[in-house]
Amino acid sequence: MKVSLDISMYPLDQHFVEPILAFIARLEQQPGLVIKRNSLSTQVFGDLQHIMQLMTDEITEVFNQNPNTVFVLKLVGQDRSD
Numbered sequence: 001m002k003v004s005l006d007i008s009m010y011p012l013d014q015h016f017v018e019p020i021l022a023f024i025a026r027l028e029q030q031p032g033l034v035i036k037r038n039s040l041s042t043q044v045f046g047d048l049q050h051i052m053q054l055m056t057d058e059i060t061e062v063f064n065q066n067p068n069t070v071f072v073l074k075l076v077g078q079d080r081s082d
């Protein structure tokens with residue numbers, strides 16, 4: 001099943017830009033996904049199972065580095081990348 005995920009990441013730290021850019025860069029390295037950036041969030045388009053496993057892995061990594069990070073995830077049950 002193809003889905004669309006909208007992610008907003010808020011590191012509660014005065015040095016917040018670098019962790020966000022690093023998170024997005026790791027997402028962009030994943031094969032089989034379409035990643036679109038904008039000024040407020042990042043959209044990920046692809047297979048539901050792949051995206052959810054990726055989010056589990058990547059959010060765990062972020063929380064291990066900075067547990068004072070907030071994520072807002074919005075998921076749609078279709079690929080809305082067009």
